[in-house]
Amino acid sequence: MHKLAKFIYFRILKWKLIGSFPEVEKCVVIVVPHTSWVDFFLGLLVRRVLNEEINFIAKKSLFKPPFGWYVKWVGGAPIDRSKSNNTVGAIAAIFKEREKFRLALSPEGTRKKVTEWKTGFYYIAKEAAVPIVMIAFDYENKQIKVSELQFLSVNIKEDFKTYETFFKGIKGKVPEYSF
Numbered sequence: 001m002h003k004l005a006k007f008i009y010f011r012i013l014k015w016k017l018i019g020s021f022p023e024v025e026k027c028v029v030i031v032v033p034h035t036s037w038v039d040f041f042l043g044l045l046v047r048r049v050l051n052e053e054i055n056f057i058a059k060k061s062l063f064k065p066p067f068g069w070y071v072k073w074v075g076g077a078p079i080d081r082s083k084s085n086n087t088v089g090a091i092a093a094i095f096k097e098r099e100k101f102r103l104a105l106s107p108e109g110t111r112k113k114v115t116e117w118k119t120g121f122y123y124i125a126k127e128a129a130v131p132i133v134m135i136a137f138d139y140e141n142k143q144i145k146v147s148e149l150q151f152l153s154v155n156i157k158e159d160f161k162t163y164e165t166f167f168k169g170i171k172g173k174v175p176e177y178s179f
Contacts, residue, residue: 005048019146021050022133025100027149028125029054029133030163033179034106035172039137043104044074046135046144054102057091077101088123095128104135107163113177122159126152134163140171 009015031043047054053075060078062071077094079087095101103124107117125132134147147166153159164179172178 001048002051005045009045009049014142016141016143017046017049017146018143019148021052021146022131022149024102024131024133024149026095026098026128026130027102027133028121028128028130029102029104029135030107030121031104031135031137032107032167033137033170033172033177034108035111035174035177037111038173039106039111042137047075050146052102053100054104056104057094077103088120088127091124092127095124095130102133108179111174111177114179117160117163117179119156122152122156132163134166136167136170137172138170139173140175145170 009017031039043054055075055077057079058071058076060080062068063076063078079090079094091103095103105121107119107121108114109118109120121132131149131151133149134145136145138145145166150159150162167179170178
């Protein structure tokens with residue numbers, strides 16, 4: 001699958017890869033911008049190109065038949081996202097339960113245009129005591145950009161400045177929705 005993914009990504013789609021995925025067993029991976037449903041499938045392809053196991057969370061109802069096996073097979077982890085549930089704590093618990101867990105998510109929280117990111121990813125990383133890896137989906141330049149590990153400081157505002165600087169000018173599949 002790795003060779004086929006590389007062939008599709010580099011030869012057919014003619015995309016580039018900037019950086020390499022850090023050697024880490026656990027981390028939160030923030031992927032920006034998330035502007036289209038296509039991002040999920042590009043993410044699955046890039047995961048194979050990188051030859052890395054990267055997970056995502058999904059509401060637990062998606063893990064029921066007939067497609068539950070597929071969601072789990074592509075790296076999904078079920079989560080109860082009801083209002084009464086502590087989602088950050090539940091996800092941090094998954095990190096503690098597993099030897100390897102790299103959680104990919106979008107800080108925008110939607111595919112639409114946002115002016116401010118949600119902070120859940122940050123608090124998940126903090127509670128799970130794991131670093132953050134940033135991945136930019138740059139459709140304009142047909143490249144995926146991967147950061148080095150980012151360790152949380154004691155200043156959330158400074159950390160967010162670092163994240164926003166990394167993603168500055170990156171255009172998603174739907175450019176007008178890009179952060």
